Amino acid sequence: MPTSTGHGSSQPRWLFPFVLIVLFCLSVLPLGRLAATGILSLLRGGGDGLISDPALWKATWNTLASSFLGMLVSVLLGGLIGLLLTLFDIRGRTLLGFLFMLPMMIPPQVTALSWLGLTGPSSTLLKAIGMAPPLGSPQPLYSLSGLALLLGVQSAPLVYLALRAGLLALPRDGIEAARLSGASPFQVLRDIILPLALPGFAAGAAMAFVSNVGNFGIAAILGIPAGIYTLPTLIYAKFASFGTNTFADISTLSGVIALLSLAGLLVEERVLKGRDYRIIGLSGLSQVFQLNGYRLVAELLLWLLMIIILILPFSALVASSLAPAYGVPLTLKTATLHAYEEVVLRQTAIRSAFRNSLFLSLSTALGLLLVTVLMGYVVARSNRRVAAVIGTLADVPYALPGIVLAVACILLFAAPLPMIGVSIYGTIWILLFAYLSSFLAVSLRPIASAFRQLDPSLEEAARLAGAGFGRRMRDILVPLVAPAAGASVVLVFLIACNELTVSALLWSAGTQTLGVAIYNLDDSGSFNLASALSVLVVVLVLAMMGLLELLSGRLPKGVVPWRS
Template sequence: MKIDGRGEAITLAALCVVAVVLFGLPLGLLVNVGVGNGPNLLVEALRDGSVQRAAWNSLESASLSALAATLAGTCLALTIGLTDVRGKGVVVFLLLLPMMIPPQVTAIAWVQALGPSSAVLKTLGVAPPPGSPHPLYTPFGVMLLLTVQHTPLVCLVVLAALRTLPREMMEAARLSGAGVFRVLRRVILPLISGSLVAGFMLAFVSAMGNFGILAILGIPARYTTLPVLIWRRLSSFGPSVLTDVAVISIILGVVALVAITLQRWLQRRMRAAVVGPPQLPLRIALGPMRPLAEGLLALYIAATLFLPLAALVATALVTTYGLPLNAQTFTLSNFAEVLFRQASTVRAFVNSTLTAGVAALFLAALSIAIAYFMSRRDGTHRRIGESLSALADVSYAIPGLVISIAFILAFIRPLPVLNISLYNTLWIILLAYVTAYMSIALKPVAAAYGQLDPALDDAARVSGAGFGLRMRRVFTPLMAPAAASGAILVFLTAYNEVTVSALLWSTGNETIGTSIFNFEDGGYTTLAAAMSCVTVVATVVIMAALDRIGRRLPPGVVPWRI
């Protein structure tokens, strides 16, 4: 079926222009700076000992932490999704909180929870002796926190996969006499194997590009990874700094691209077609084992969420880092400093809310348009839509620091004709968010389009509805829940991030993530803890409000509601 009028053609052309400006131009310039004069610079970088060590450390930490996160996240998802444990909504909400908390906050909280200067351990009288090496300033500590950060991501992916399984397949296996573990091994795990691969690769790519944890723990541990090496090289202000950084960024980007390509290949090989509509999965009665399962879930939540947060609060409430929390050391001055005396922190909350909110709304609208062309039966326009989707996947796979370097190269000069510079403004951070997180917004909308009957579009065309009317009256209302789900994830991800904005922020354009990192990097640990506490409270309030609103919305709008 051909395009009916100029509406579709103009929309498709506009989407292509957006893709060129936000994806093709920045990444193309990055590649040109790195290898535009030949592959010699890339070869030299690969021979550089510091680059080799950083590359190995990145691969090691990302691979092992992603494997551990996949195992832990799958176990959590199977327990929550297939058994009769109680309070599932609250459990899922608490399990996903570490993913929504900025990684640099996670790192600071754990450092303050387990070190010799821990206010909680000192208050309990079990702190290690002063001068003892911190247990997290090791490669193991880096991988442990990467695992904690990305386990909820894998859990969310596997839970979504469990919701798509026809219940009849599991019931048939049980009626045939198969035990729980046999059903799990022979039916459930094979059917969700593609989602397990997706979860592993998402955790791997996220760990490769993680900056907050790798900087706060890796630098003291002398465990330098590629993102930290990029940040250090850029901070050196040498004559060839952009070229060096571009070359290292290309190496990091190639690793991410290989990972996403391998993921797609494995998913095609493991794909298993199922027959029947998605239903609620089995609820396996645990019987006398239910209290044990619920106790283990509570213990995991306490260890990964409440212990570090308690240390964070205790550090924020003492006058000097390293003191135990008691009546003599208690103070609220750190909160007063970050909330009322430091103008930059207030600006950071406003800037993060504004940029994350606008990016989420823009991506929700953009994803509805792109996914429409992805669902078209017309070969040319479907291929263009799928190419835009692949470009979004590539941008998500590329670490945020690489995206920020590309945007510096693309927008450091004033825009042609307009003579306006986006560098050192919030606009460049906003556009970088759109580029980095488009895939998050697009996935649920594309899946929702895939469930629509193509005859719906044909019926609207036969009735004389043009492209604009069809989008306004038919597809946008139908896609709104899925678009809202993607927008929520984009907002929560961008609201607390530090990786993308670490190199793009400037005075007056601070974000929450960069403010916390700058406090910690400057030695103001108690202020960093106070700022982190406020950020956690803000994140919990936003998620709780969305959860409450989600009770009145269609299923799937709020991603963590089950």
């Protein structure tokens, strides 16, 4: 095996081309196919009918309004909790951070179902405690404001993460100097911390907006029954009523979603343009302020928020799963495990969904592990420009809304593969390809971070001793990055197992996943079965997050989101 690419590099000659081929296949090829189809469609006038369709503009307005309002909710929630848990002496901060991250880890369709079970006249939980609205009362969540509220709850952890990362990077000595000069805690917060934390707020708001634009699960479960279509659900409806112009229409709609997402990121850049946020001094700002007598009030506020956005909806989900039918009051006499027996033992489609999700999640996690260990090594050993290009190409499929990636895969694989004449469209393999593309960045980040923390002299000493690339990877590098690699496997498995947005367009008979199964059960009116399956998914999420918590002590910073 050749072990040098020249100029003293220890990388084998095949490694960098391998990374480029992977990035081309998983990122450039599908998104390039989507862009080409959209451009050709517009040049041929194929989008004229769609552009003049009032449904497009109504869906665009609904998408913008719900995403913007949801962003405001997420900034309010994520900003408040980020400030309190980072800057103030709150007890139980790790547990509170762990709980606050759950809405982001739980599938959006499960979030929507749990809140539907909590509100409205048919709420099993409200009926059990005698607080249900009168029959015939409207379901408040079947509205644009209800859609925005749940989008905000789902994306609030993104704001929390971005703000917390920015706050932890602020200089301690600057804050201490202000305090020693007589500034009150409020003045320090207003005049120093909040202005310097603006990049974190802006980044979190932009990520929340982009996440809301592409959210399919909440928009489908709350919006479609109310006749409120967003761009992702309009694509789903167009695809369900397949016609001669379907591919042209959905590629154009996907382009609109991508442009809206890009606009959100450009607004963030515009907000920060012309501002200099360079800081000097020791970072690691944490627990700056003592709340003293107000600490109990702040802790009660935080726990009240956790009860409202997490514990009550999950309790409603459990209550709905134990009721014999949706809307039946839950009592000791009516409580039953029938729904769990049905989804675990009797429903063959759900058992198939379990198998498919397990296969796809494990295959994606392990397949990406093999690729990203090599890719992470290249990122860590390359100059900044090359590393930035690799990171960007890996990030793009994950950053774009999942519905856009799904459309790209449909366009790429609608025809049989060239030369071999085999089509993977309508099979589980197109789902696997989409998962590999979508979650490449999730697997790469912790592994690349771990490689960057390794001292290059370890590998250099082994190379000078005659160890080849394979020997160095096997005996030195892989064991050292193993904890981060294990975390990447858990993270990818966790996210892929509950995925819906990509799968909604790509699944077919025999290939439905857990996310699709939950949506289909609710869509068919089996709310108690959908609730039972959702409870099992939440338990799985908690188990995976608990495993990450156990590994957290051996992982690089930033791999476990709820830890500093």
